[in-house]
Amino acid sequence: MPFVSFCISTYKRPQILLTQLQLLSRQTYTDFEVVVSDNDPEQSGKTIIKSLNDQRFKYYSNEINLGMIKSFNKSIERSNTPYIIMITDDDPLNVSFLEEMVPLINQYPDKSVYGGFIRKRGDVDKIEEIDSLHFPSEVLHPKKNPSIFWSNCILRKADVIKIGYIPDYGSPHLADHALLALTGSVNGGIIRNKIYSSHNLHENNYSKGNFDSYYNGCVGFYNLLSQYFKERGEFIHIQHVIHLHLEQWFISMSFSLRKYFYKQKNRNKLQEIDNFSKQILTLNFMKRSRAKYQIKKIIFNIKVQLGLL
Known part of the structure; x- marks a missing residue:
């Protein structure tokens, strides 16, 4: 069984998905799987997975469009590892992410979140251990933590299940922030003062439409x-x-x-x-x-x- 799963939801963006999967395949730590939940009833992502010919990439069709959050939660359910990483099909991740973050799990076992964040205080690469009471505030406070990328975080799957998976309140906005805060409230987390991902801005970003x-x-x-x-x-x-x-x-x-x-x-x-x-x-x-x-x-x-x- 692999150690960690990248959990992805996708919908009718096969070329964007391909670029993301090709990048993930270059992770320097290789004991992982990628679980792709496809919201496209026509299964446009299936041929992409097949073309890569990588046993670590696992494709699942949702058969109908479940919506973004339900599809992401399906990818969590389908994962077969104790740890998961939530990642979109379009936000790039540094190839050294797993190699640098997985050792923190061995060094600080039993935490809920192991994440990379740009902290406004502290040296680059500084490691912070934060308890469950203070973790949500430390992560959400904009003066301490100006940006949040869930793809920068390894989550203990059992704790994600404990808080009820990714919250689905009718909008994907801020659901990733809520997931990190709630998961970290279980057993706290470890923060490394370093960012590993960024938003890939393009015409098909969800944020540029769906204003309601x-x-x-x-x-x-x-x-x-x-x-x-x-x-x-x-x-x-x-x-x-x-x-x-x-x-x-x-x-x-x-x-x-x-x-x-x-x-x-x-x-x-x-x-x-x-x-x-x-x-x-x-x-x-x-x-x-x-x-x-x-x-x-x-x-x-x-x-x-x-x-x-």
Whole structure:
């Protein structure tokens, strides 16, 4: 049995999938499998897996489009290893990731998460051991941890199952962040101050469409984490961090989309961004972000007028 599984969901992006699998095949630590759950009823990913002729790559057709989260959870169910890595079909991962992270599992056994993050404090490659009470706050706090990539993390599969798999609240937005926070709340985690992945920006990114899912993601994330940590009697430790995390996510996402569609000269998309941003700011737990949002919008409009975008 392999030691770790890369768990992937894909949908009608065979060439993007091929590029990702070719990159994963170059991992310098080789004791792994790749589990691909294909949401395409026409099984467009099947020929890609066959063409690679690598026994570590395992293909499963969902037969129908289950949606992103359910498909990812299927890939977890289909994995045959004690540890898993959630990864999209389009975000590249450094080929040394497993070689550098797997030894931490042997050095610090029984943790729930072993992840690479860019920490705002500490030397590059510094190792931190964080207990279960503080791990969610350490990971979600934007002033300590400015970006999150779940593909940078090895998760103990038993603990992912314990928290109920990837949360499905009707939107994939922030579900990866919630997964890491909840899984780390079981037995804590190990953080290495190093990043191994990045977002691959292209026309087919989910984030560039499906704008209605941003509101649902914001609400779902807040309600899920609030209820979970209240039941554990730990909400007081993380309430402020949840607000900070949502604010940073919302403002960063809103204005990166604005910048992209302004350059595309797509007025309809810009109006849609305005609409869902206003809707999110009507939420009680997001009201404190209104002033910062308005300031950012003024700055954005000034840059537009000055031709600085």
